[in-house]
Amino acid sequence: MPTFSVSKSAAKAVKCDVLAVPVFEGLTLGPGAKAAQDALGTTVKELTEHVPVAGKPSKQFTGELGDAILVQTLGKLPAKQVLFVGMGPEKEATAGTVRRAGAIAARRLGGGKTVATTIPQAAGEAAAAVRAFVEGFLLASYRYLRYRSEQNSRPNRVESVILLPGKGWEPRAIKNAMDHAAAVAEGTNxxxxxxxxxxxxxxxxxxxxxxxxxxxxxxxxxxxxxxxxxxxxxxxxxxxxxxxxxxxxxxxxxxxxxxxxxxxxxxxxxxxxxxxxxxxxxxxxxxxxxxxxxxxxxxxxxxxxxxxxxxxxxxxxxxxxxxxxxxxxxxxxxxxxxxxxxxxxxxxxxxxxxxxxxxxxxxxxxxxxxxxxxxxxxxxxxxxxxxxxxxxxxxxxxxxxxxxxxxxxxxxxxxxxxxxxxxxxxxxxxxxxxxxxxxxxxxxxxxxxxxxxxxxxxxxxxxxxxxxxxxxxxxxxxxxxxxxxxxxxxxxxxxxxxxxxx
The missing domain is CATH 3.40.630.10 (Zn peptidases)
Structure with missing residues (x-):
């Protein structure tokens, strides 16, 4: 199970393998997404014309919940890759949306070991959103490998997830939310x-x-x-x-x-x-x-x-x-x-x-x-x-x-x-x-x-x-x-x- 921590770094400054940021339907940029876009010297709209939805090569990214695009940064950011994660309609975003976005992020990371994200900033009260994201991420990371031969039983695993905080994040409440999510995910798994x-x-x-x-x-x-x-x-x-x-x-x-x-x-x-x-x-x-x-x-x-x-x-x-x-x-x-x-x-x-x-x-x-x-x-x-x-x-x-x-x-x-x-x-x-x-x-x-x-x-x-x-x-x-x-x-x-x- 990966470790979860909170960093005060800005999205454009955090060093990681993958930076996951939210994008709402209609390509409305969520927290951290504009900074990532600007650092790449392009726009998400332009990226959608060249980068297919992860796992759905014939589909164009629109910010629909369940979709994501993974982009190489080529040294333009400390992060090696940026994952733009669809959140669905902005007005309908809830902690449940964040849970599902966390799950999509976990499945579309492209092998990164260290992940930083602003997704929990995108909807809902801070602690509830953090709990939902961590639950979604951990639950979607589950694999049943008991009967796999050794050479096939070592998938790429995330080791560390860094949450980039929004306004009003109270440290103790966020820590409790992460611990709660981890306990529930352990029980579910x-x-x-x-x-x-x-x-x-x-x-x-x-x-x-x-x-x-x-x-x-x-x-x-x-x-x-x-x-x-x-x-x-x-x-x-x-x-x-x-x-x-x-x-x-x-x-x-x-x-x-x-x-x-x-x-x-x-x-x-x-x-x-x-x-x-x-x-x-x-x-x-x-x-x-x-x-x-x-x-x-x-x-x-x-x-x-x-x-x-x-x-x-x-x-x-x-x-x-x-x-x-x-x-x-x-x-x-x-x-x-x-x-x-x-x-x-x-x-x-x-x-x-x-x-x-x-x-x-x-x-x-x-x-x-x-x-x-x-x-x-x-x-x-x-x-x-x-x-x-x-x-x-x-x-x-x-x-x-x-x-x-x-x-x-x-x-x-x-x-x-x-x-x-x-x-x-x-x-x-x-x-x-x-x-x-x-x-x-x-x-x-x-x-x-x-x-x-x-x-x-x-x-x-x-x-x-x-x-x-x-x-x-x-x-x-x-x-x-x-x-x-x-x-x-x-x-x-x-x-x-x-x-x-x-």
């Missing part, structure tokens, strides 16, 4: 690492080992193994894991500051591989990416890594319900009935609707362990992905005031989110003729994301509860601003922001 890890090298126990590492930063950790789960009656977690040789776990991490007046609980779905069980997923259904079905668990563990450093005022308890869903002679059958933790019985209509079974156990346990509010997060339904696509997660819950807190946290964190209704008119299809509930609807009324949430609500009881379905944004098929191709760490930033906002 941890979630990405865990989610990207192939199922052959991942298990419920390996997630437990990761939780133990996180706990070294001042958290309490407790892990229930398969024998303890059986003794306590965790029928959902055990049932899903019956077909796998890798035994399930229930992981608990606790952050408990002195004089905390509220306890929030995060519950993460940790299916380390989802074959579908006996209702086996088809080959062309994306089964090869079902190693990512523990994205909710990754988000919870990543959030706790950041929370241990950022120290919110509320207590935060995290629960990861983790199993591997595999078919064998001992696996759950369609038509089986299991008893969840807390006593409710569930008829299995489809073994590929397993995430809600492990989550239900953990939600009841979280309530029993003293949660004032429960937030669960999961790659739960394809229906949510159909509804909202790949760039936005869905939020459902009760009461409405708690849902709004999550939506507000997501907005502050820069993670697009949308509320869906908890429409009880669908609930009748989740009733079973032989048990308390079914794990899937008895008839197809659509609204699969809603019926899944209605199932979970039965285990939340009267406790305030919000369900976050990250099935869409947990994985990306391409680099998209701060999100890399494959695992994105969706939800980490929102969970952290929610905790800090209490």
């Amino acid at each position: 941890l979630a990405r690492d865990l989610t990207n890890t192939p199922a052959g090298d991942k298990s419920p126990e390996s997630l437990a080992q990761e939780a133990r590492k996180i706990a070294r930063n001042g958290l309490k950790v407790k892990v229930l193994n398969e024998k303890e789960l059986a003794a306590k009656g965790f029928g959902g977690i055990l049932g899903v894991g019956r077909g796998s040789p890798k035994p399930p776990r229930l992981i608990e991490l606790r952050y408990e500051p002195p004089r905390a007046k509220r306890t929030i609980a995060f519950v993460g779905k940790g299916i380390t591989f989802d074959s579908g069980g006996l209702n086996l997923k088809p080959t062309d259904s994306g089964i090869d990416w079902m190693k990512m079905d523990m994205g909710g668990a990754g988000a919870v563990l990543g959030a706790m890594h950041a929370i241990a450093k950022l120290k919110p005022k509320v207590a935060v308890h995290a629960y990861v319900a983790t199993s591997e869903n595999m078919p064998d002679g001992n696996a759950l059958h369609p038509g089986d009935v299991i008893t969840q933790y807390g006593g409710k019985t569930v008829e299995i209509g489809n073994t590929d609707a397993e995430g809600r079974l492990v989550m239900a156990d953990a939600i009841v346990y979280a309530r029993e362990r003293g949660a004032d509010v429960v937030l669960d997060i999961a790659t739960l339904t394809g229906a949510m992905m159909i509804a909202l696509g790949h760039y936005m997660f869905g939020v459902i819950g009760e009461p409405r005031s708690e849902v709004q807190k999550v939506l507000d946290a997501a907005e502050r964190a820069g993670e697009p989110a949308w509320e869906l209704p908890l429409n009880r008119e669908y609930f009748h299809v989740m009733k079973s003729d032989i048990a308390d509930l079914r794990n899937v609807a008895s008839k197809n009324l659509g609204g699969g994301a809603i019926t899944a949430a209605l199932f979970l609500k039965e285990f939340a009881g009267d406790t305030p509860w919000v369900h976050i379905d990250i099935a869409g944004p947990a994985k990306s098929d391409e680099d998209h601003y701060e999100n890399p191709k494959w695992a994105t760490g969706s939800g980490v930033r929102t969970l952290v922001e929610y905790a800090l906002g209490q």
Whole structure:
């Protein structure tokens, strides 16, 4: 991870490999851009006629957000290169714009080791802009290289980023903003690492080992193994894991500051591989990416890594319900009935609707362990992905005031989110003729994301509860601003922001 510092040098005087400066749509120059342009003895408009957009050789630079041009200075500046970074319309620029510009800067540096930038001066309150830039830069710099051969595993890496300050930058606030961003980025990148890890090298126990590492930063950790789960009656977690040789776990991490007046609980779905069980997923259904079905668990563990450093005022308890869903002679059958933790019985209509079974156990346990509010997060339904696509997660819950807190946290964190209704008119299809509930609807009324949430609500009881379905944004098929191709760490930033906002 690069180091971040603040220098009082002017843009035209700072010595670095790359000087990154903002340009708004219509080629309106942002802070530092005019000084760079003048030193080069040309104009940005003239440069656009000869220098194509980085990574898009057929496109002309206009200052559109997401675009950039990289120019050699030929000794006319102490910086070796200048990166003109598009910011979009000037009147619409926010800290979120700065986050995305930071991400574009990180990807278009052309191999520079030392970077100086004025981008955080371009929009928003100083500390918020700095935090957003550092987050965007670090998140976009992520690469998953665990399985690369040594000769291919050493990409050009930025070692140092120098922020060039604007008016009113208060040193302590800026330092806190940089530290905050680094902690959140570390947590998000941890979630990405865990989610990207192939199922052959991942298990419920390996997630437990990761939780133990996180706990070294001042958290309490407790892990229930398969024998303890059986003794306590965790029928959902055990049932899903019956077909796998890798035994399930229930992981608990606790952050408990002195004089905390509220306890929030995060519950993460940790299916380390989802074959579908006996209702086996088809080959062309994306089964090869079902190693990512523990994205909710990754988000919870990543959030706790950041929370241990950022120290919110509320207590935060995290629960990861983790199993591997595999078919064998001992696996759950369609038509089986299991008893969840807390006593409710569930008829299995489809073994590929397993995430809600492990989550239900953990939600009841979280309530029993003293949660004032429960937030669960999961790659739960394809229906949510159909509804909202790949760039936005869905939020459902009760009461409405708690849902709004999550939506507000997501907005502050820069993670697009949308509320869906908890429409009880669908609930009748989740009733079973032989048990308390079914794990899937008895008839197809659509609204699969809603019926899944209605199932979970039965285990939340009267406790305030919000369900976050990250099935869409947990994985990306391409680099998209701060999100890399494959695992994105969706939800980490929102969970952290929610905790800090209490």
